[in-house]
Amino acid sequence: MDVSDWVIQCPKYTTFRINILKPFNSKKLQETLVNQSIELNAKHIPDYNCLKQDCLILSQWDEDVGVETSGIEVVVDAACAAAVLRGAHVFAPAVMSLTPNCKAGMKVDIYGDLEGKCKRGLKVPYDGEKLYVGTGILKMSRFELFDNGVQPKGIAIHTLLPASKLPVVNETMYPKGYLLLQNLPSIVCSWVLNAQADEYILDMCAAPGNKTTHLGEMSKNKAFIIAIDKTPQKVLKIQEKCEAHGVTCVTPYCFDSTKCCSEDSSGINGGPPFPPDSFDKILLDAPCSGLGQRPQLGKKVMSLNMLKSYTIVQKKLMTNAVKLLKPGGRLVYSTCTTTVDENEALVSWALEKFPNLKLIPAEPFHGGPGLPGVGLSDEQRVLVQRFGPEIDELRLVEEKYRDHIGFFIAAFSK
Template identity: 60%
Template sequence: MNNLTKWLSETPNFTSFRINKLKEFDIKNLREYLETQNHELGIQQIPNTYLLKEDCLIVEKWPENVCLEKCDREVIVDVSCATAVLRGAHVFAPGVLALPTSCKLNERVDVYGDLDGQCKRGLKVPYEGRKIYVGTGYLKMQRYHLFDNGVQPSGIAIHMLLPASRLPVINESIYPVGHILLQNLPSIVVGWVLNVKPGEHILDMCAAPGNKTTHLAEMSNNQAHIIALDKTKQKTDKISKNLEAHGITCVKVFPYNSEKCYTNNSEAEINEPPFPLNSFDKVLLDAPCSGLGQRPQLTNTVTPKMLQSYKHVQRKLFEAAIKVLKVDGILVYSTCTITEEENERMVAWVLKKFPNMQLVPAEPLLGGPGLPNVGLSDEQRIMVQRFGPEEDPLRQVHDIYKNSIGFFTAKFIKIK
């Protein structure tokens, strides 16, 4: 467990982007952008960049010898902002908590994350609480922009030069909107596992903000019939915005509770929820989960009671997914967490509860096997994928798939 805790506290060694294969993409734009950054940092080489597949771009860290001396200007940001900075983001205005009064525009500042959540917004004096250095950048907003104008600030407050993680800060605006998308590698793998084809009827049950939905549509060359659901209109509006940016027209979006997405009325339409039984060729259940696979984890506020609550929601969603799935149809289940209860034990529950569901290999098998002694046999463990630091003789895993986030994927077929 200590090894896992250490791994979760660290930042992945690379940034992954999904490429929209419906649009034109030239990797030269990215390399030229990184070359402008290396001049700013005073080094001769750019990070390694390559296409893992035609729809997956990898950008590695700056070399070990790249570093910047700290300065005497400290800006405090909230912990979620600090995490984003370590993953290669700029500092956006809502995340800033404290800024010295003496700071000037375009001045270099050091950015620290507030680990205890005790820093008061607008603090002028040095913060004495527990904090972590997350990088250095150039200040783009002054105090009155951030704290004194009576409205929620927006935009980039600090243009990051170098995060402490040494991941390059890549602004997606170097390509037109919808051409590339920042996405964790295991989340991209989920799309490869479902492997959507033109003409198939697909249900994406918990689709917001639509990152996986757009991938499924792009894999089908915008020719599948996809329905995306999420509980609220606020969430589905995000999906629709994402689809529009990606140039996708084959997806219909509905604000609907996926736990109740089925009906026994055989005359109901498949074009909108609730759906008749046995309606879809493939279903993606990217379930609400505890999210404990995200990296780096600087703090953890998930309570035992919260942890126990997720499995009940996941089970209800499974029941609905199986009802609307056709016989011989494919169901892919995924979470971005590391708990046994939401992963291996959930798969074991499905196999016991639903004899008509058969576990099949979640190919391409790029993550490690499931954990031992938590409900699955070795034969079953090797069919699922767990992304994490574990070593297991059942399957060797390439380093790039061990160094992203904690994630889990399983694939089922409905046999009757």
């Protein structure tokens, strides 16, 4: 399948990261799925299993499971529509249109606005390009959503069944910080870094803190983790996420990671910039074009200049990362995009630019090898992980590991 067709489809699996610092009640998940199966008149609940102690994978409902549509249309923005396909409820701010005769408790059909042209509060059926994404129960009246002069909050539509047939399971089932909706490749990325006690670890582009908290949880709060982002509001989000997850070993800083290495720095404790050879492990989850996100429902147009701008920043970040890594240390580079320039070509550039850098196996392997003929030899591309629609005999991957978002992971030692 061509990658452009693949990214507009919804993955067939949903993954959650389980916080191993907190007790996880698997019975609650079982009860939720059983209740949904009764509601949907399904014979079986979806398959689910833990790939590791901290990773839960859920599959779709059986093909014959369905729900009768209502004929009553509610339009939501494209981002919300994508979330519904992944098993989310509809939150009030995302609702764009609702006919006047709708009342709380009614069954409604959820459509995504693919063009972004639906005017908020529209009272008549939307005639722009739209996509059916699921059916649910309306929880708010039109007055509450549009007409009472207050920004609406909370769940506006309780999703019964997404068009993707993924189960409606989300973080709100558990106390905050216990369960996190996170794509499998992002979870694998932290496994590759493998945070351990007493290690000095740098997360160079840490917002929103998903991987940062995972690293803290993996180390059982015994690593020394520094998380950097250049936006104050995002740094605050990292702090809040750490607090919710019970992660106490992270020190966040607001700083530009393209400038986070300096020969004049006195040490780590004073904050960035840091002196060379400071960290045992570094995670560079680089800002990227994000073209691996799925499903991509809105019309996303990105200029060639914009695409090129990402590799410029990625190379600056990589240069700082190599300097900051201790000899013998591990550097993990990752993106959530599918472009060669930001992935295989970037790895090839780094190996040529920094002779002291060695490509090592990005284990554990759950993605396929890198693409052939784009700068990496077969011996090199089998060391990296690419998540996408490609099937490569060099390393075959089960569908339940392959059918997620587009992602790339490479690991280096110095």
